[in-house]
Amino acid sequence: MNRVLCACALSLPLLAGAAETGQPAPLFPALEAQRGKVVLVDFWASWCGPCLQALPRYEALRQELHAGGFEVIGVDVDQHPQDGEKLLKTLRLSYPQVPDAQGELAERYAVNGMPASYLVDRKGQVRQMHVGFEKNDIEPLHKAVAQLLEEK
Numbered sequence: 001m002n003r004v005l006c007a008c009a010l011s012l013p014l015l016a017g018a019a020e021t022g023q024p025a026p027l028f029p030a031l032e033a034q035r036g037k038v039v040l041v042d043f044w045a046s047w048c049g050p051c052l053q054a055l056p057r058y059e060a061l062r063q064e065l066h067a068g069g070f071e072v073i074g075v076d077v078d079q080h081p082q083d084g085e086k087l088l089k090t091l092r093l094s095y096p097q098v099p100d101a102q103g104e105l106a107e108r109y110a111v112n113g114m115p116a117s118y119l120v121d122r123k124g125q126v127r128q129m130h131v132g133f134e135k136n137d138i139e140p141l142h143k144a145v146a147q148l149l150e151e152k
Contacts, residue, residue, distance in 0.1 A: 019109040021129060025120045026108040030073050030098050036122050038148040040072045040141075043106055043116040046083040050133040051115040057138050059093050061145070068149045069122070075100050077114070117141075121148050 019025055031039060042058055044051035055074070062072045072095040076084035081099050088097060100106055109118060112131065119128040119141070128144055130137065 019118050019126050019129065021126050023126055024124050025118060025126045026105075027124075028098065028105055028108075030096050031120070031124075033096075034071045034073065035124070037069045037071045038122055038145055039070075039120045040145070041075060041109070041118040041120060042072060043075045043077055043100075043109065043111045043114065045077045045114055046087040047078070048114040052087075053135065054115050054117075054133040054137075055091055055093060057135065059091070059095065061138060061142060062095050065142075065145055065149065070145055070149060071095060073098060075105050077101070077103060077106050077111075119144060119148070122151065 025031060025041065031041065040058060040061075042054065044055060046052075058072050058074075062070060074093065074095060074097040076088075076097055077100050078084040079101050081101050084097075084099065098105065106116075109116070115131070115133050117128075117130045118126050119130075121127050127148060128141075130141075
């Protein structure tokens, strides 16, 4: 299956302790604040076309499933934070955003393409990783989130 990736793939080393399916998600304050929830950690940038398609769709998914315990955390990897801030003003996303201009979180998660998302269960385990975005990616993500919300 073709995945649309931004032209600029990130060249970061695969780190020991990086986000891996079935392993604990690398913690950071915004994620720790969501303990007990199903969380989508989404790495994005203002220069990434597929990211711009994903952000409003993740907002709609959050609006639909938030009451059941779902949250999205956006991680903006723009090197110039004002670029991401300008975009956020136009999109009016309701979920938390974390600036990562130095790429520290992206490195901890071993992000190697944009957008990159990590679905984390209520226990803090990475259950899915996904690089790229196409509009038909939302349906399987919705199903995965719904299944995780049913787990207690």
